[in-house]
Amino acid sequence: MGDGATRSVLLVVGGGIAAYKTLELIRRLREHGLRVRTVLTDAGARFVTPMSIQALSGERVFSDLFSLTDESEMGHIALSRSSNLVVVCPATADLLARMATGLAGDLATTVLLATDTPVLVAPAMNVRMWTHAATQANVATLRARGVAFVGPESGLMACNESGPGRLAETDAILAAILRGLSPDRPLAGRRALVTAGPTHEPIDPVRYIANRSSGMQGYAIAEALAAAGADVTLVSGPTTLPDPAGMHTVRVETARDMLDACRHALPCDIAVCTAAVADWHVAPATQKIKKTADAAPPALQLLPNPDILATLSQPGPTRPGLIIGFAAETEHVLAHATTKRERKGCDWIVANDVSPGTGIMGGTENEVTLIDAAGCEHWPRLDKTQVAHRLVARIATFLQTPHPKPE
Structure with missing residues (x-):
């Protein structure tokens, strides 16, 4: 050839x-x-x-x-x-x-x-x-x-x-x-789904609930998966990052939009859920909520958002062969992340400390711990691109050996 x-x-x-x-x-x-x-x-x-x-x-x-x-x-x-x-x-x-x-x-x-x-x-x-x-x-x-x-x-x-x-x-x-054309394409023929960025949950036409996620880590993982030969769908919440080359990028706003886009991307072999999905949304007002001098602040009734990671992790014919979640924590990082892996039903959790002062949220570096059924593996502080390539190398190694899907 x-x-x-x-x-x-x-x-x-x-x-x-x-x-x-x-x-x-x-x-x-x-x-x-x-x-x-x-x-x-x-x-x-x-x-x-x-x-x-x-x-x-x-x-x-x-x-x-x-x-x-x-x-x-x-x-x-x-x-x-x-x-x-x-x-x-x-x-x-x-x-x-x-x-x-x-x-x-x-x-x-x-x-x-x-x-x-x-x-x-x-x-x-x-x-x-x-x-x-x-x-x-x-x-x-x-x-x-x-x-x-x-x-x-x-x-x-x-x-x-x-x-x-x-x-x-x-x-x-x-x-x-x-x-x-790259000779080193260990994920060639594999399909991957990556979620990245925050979600925005509207309060009214001009306000929303959000978080500080930049999407940088998720985008880096999507690019690393594509470089390894995977056919990647990136489902991104609102970010300022350009669409990465060589993959299908779907832009969404809310958690419900993101779940719909993820379902349309199935079936796939790998799902990496890095998105910082808002836990709650409100029934948004159709007009801007006005502040008046004699009125009390409006009461916002918070409603639960769908749990994307848990939904994708449910046993069934469309469950990806390897599902990886992310746990951004500010305290008791390993304990919370370990509990999250068990509660969500995913295969791996990548835990990181996003406390103020770490510079992780919105920064160019990350310091993570990979948690699976066998235990924890702490990685040193690395550039987010390096974290992405290290994670993708682990994914490729894992997929070289057949693993039965959960019943």
Whole structure:
């Protein structure tokens, strides 16, 4: 697979206005020393020309399944297995549907059906096409077969509509490709769910209940999981952090929103719940609560929020194989965290002291203790990125040995 020491990518260019962005992607891949061969669909050729692709890639462009010259020199079977990674960019709704159903009516779909090489897909389409039940079912089918996704992102599209469906930025696609080509991908083929950040529970249209979580540790863990080859869904509460490249990020506000997003991300192999979910919410006022000189402060009736970690940990067919919770405590850290692991039913708890003065909450470093059924393991104070990679290494080691799910 591939040619000698030179890593190679087979790029399948689908139709859609976003196809023009593949030219910049080819240039960037070549800058990284990668060989890029291209299969150009008939629809893709309406937006970019074979000549422009060939000029940037330095390689012939393939498009005709029935070309005798191509078949005698390489053949569609050889082409499908000649690279280290197959990248479909942009992947239209039609192309995803044909991939999911196993159609092979042209060179692109024949290559995709015949390949035993990892496949990365970068979808791009109208928002309603992306959110349509048929497309989402096709995406779920492809994910279950091990196809990796990058994007789509939300934003204004060429059709002047806004929402999810926009092709991921070139930097994000490039990062996903480089991860896909990494020889050290112990979590390749695994699906991971990460929750991060705080939740905001509205009191009225301008006020909310929240906490000081920055989301930095959760985002670092999501990126480390993706770097290890996992297909990651990051469910994030409100943060100022940008969406990490190479994964599906879902932005939510409340605990109830977060639980819904987590359920939609199932099934998965790994769930890491770092989010600082508010324990309570209130029935919010429809208008701003006004303060008057002679009125007492309003009474807020606190209602319990759903317990996301405990819900995901419940035994059943959708329970992730490994569930990791976080316990941010200010006193009796190990005792509270150990009790939390038992009460929630998760497999591991990562405990940390977030007392004022530690600089942990909102800071760049963390000092944690990993608690599992066997006991406690204290880690030194580390950068949150280092904590993330150390945790992911432990996850990979754990998953190398089969573990039965709880009955």
